[in-house]
Amino acid sequence: MAYTIAITGKGGTGKTTIAGLIVTGLVENGRAPVLAVDADPNSCLDGLLGVTVRSTVGSVREEARERSSSGALAGMARTEWLDLRIAESLVEADGFDLIAMGRPEGPGCYCYANNVLRDVLARLAVNYPYTVIDNEAGLENLSRRIVQSVDLLVLTGDHSKRGLETVRRLYGLAGEMKISYKKLAIIINRLRNDAAPPDFGALRAAVPADHFLALPEDSDIAGHAERGAAMGTLPRSNPVAAMMDGFIDVVLK
Numbered sequence: 001m002a003y004t005i006a007i008t009g010k011g012g013t014g015k016t017t018i019a020g021l022i023v024t025g026l027v028e029n030g031r032a033p034v035l036a037v038d039a040d041p042n043s044c045l046d047g048l049l050g051v052t053v054r055s056t057v058g059s060v061r062e063e064a065r066e067r068s069s070s071g072a073l074a075g076m077a078r079t080e081w082l083d084l085r086i087a088e089s090l091v092e093a094d095g096f097d098l099i100a101m102g103r104p105e106g107p108g109c110y111c112y113a114n115n116v117l118r119d120v121l122a123r124l125a126v127n128y129p130y131t132v133i134d135n136e137a138g139l140e141n142l143s144r145r146i147v148q149s150v151d152l153l154v155l156t157g158d159h160s161k162r163g164l165e166t167v168r169r170l171y172g173l174a175g176e177m178k179i180s181y182k183k184l185a186i187i188i189n190r191l192r193n194d195a196a197p198p199d200f201g202a203l204r205a206a207v208p209a210d211h212f213l214a215l216p217e218d219s220d221i222a223g224h225a226e227r228g229a230a231m232g233t234l235p236r237s238n239p240v241a242a243m244m245d246g247f248i249d250v251v252l253k
């Protein structure tokens with residue numbers, strides 16, 4: 001069964017960057033193959049990982065909906081068709097594969113297709129020791145329960161008062177929404193060199209996370225993003241990459 005890491009948190013605090021660092025770190029450290037899941041319709045995890053997504057689970061689901069309503073797809077044929085199309089949506093790369101979820105289901109829920117897709121993803125994930133899911137900000141995605149179990153939930157935030165409050169609020173919401181996970185990590189990202197370290201004391205009292213990590217602002221990561229360079233080209237000696245690798249080692253111990 002794949003070890004599943006889901007990353008979410010406040011908007012713009014480095015979720016996709018952290019997901020990319022985890023995927024490339026797992027691959028670099030001999031933990032391949034990794035299944036990377038881009039669960040943010042506005043994300044660019046593919047670009048960050050240096051690959052290109054052509055079709056998404058959402059677009060396959062919409063096509064299935066259209067074919068079913070026109071009577072072109074029924075019973076077993078529908079399941080097989082979905083399996084095939086999802087397999088085609090998988091982007092294969094060196095050490096990892098990527099699947100993008102695309103747009104979530106809109107009004108007029110077509111729950112059958114969603115259930116089938118959940119099963120397809122579960123079947124897909126068994127082929128990988130690790131699954132890493134980059135989510136959009138907030139918890140909507142995880143509440144749809146497209147993945148059955150999350151081993152490590154990573155909540156990202158920034159160091160501002162509001163940033164830390166958002167992390168506390170998301171933790172509370174995850175409880176209210178009954179989002180289940182085995183371990184929780186809080187990552188406060190983009191700490192400026194001159195900034196005081198985050199007050200994990202107050203956060204620790206409010207959020208009983210298993211792991212706390214603060215990552216510095218890093219000019220190479222910012223430069224990589226500006227150039228649109230793939231995360232795989234960032235040396236693992238980069239301070240943030242090295243901290244993420246150390247963190248993943250501790251988590252997986």
Ligand SMILES: Nc1ncnc2c1ncn2[C@@H]1O[C@H](COP(=O)(O)OP(=O)(O)OP(=O)(O)O)[C@@H](O)[C@H]1O
Nearest residue numbers: 011012013014015016017190216217218221222225
């Ligand atoms: N430690 C860091 N040092 C410097 N820049 C960083 C760092 N972490 C992230 N960034 C930059 O911050 C920007 C936002 O990061 P990213 O896209 O990963 O955030 P996100 O949480 O996924 O955003 P969204 O909520 O839009 O999905 C990017 O330009 C990224 O390169």
Ligand SMILES: [Mg+2]
Nearest residue numbers: 015016040043
């Ligand atoms: Mg993102």
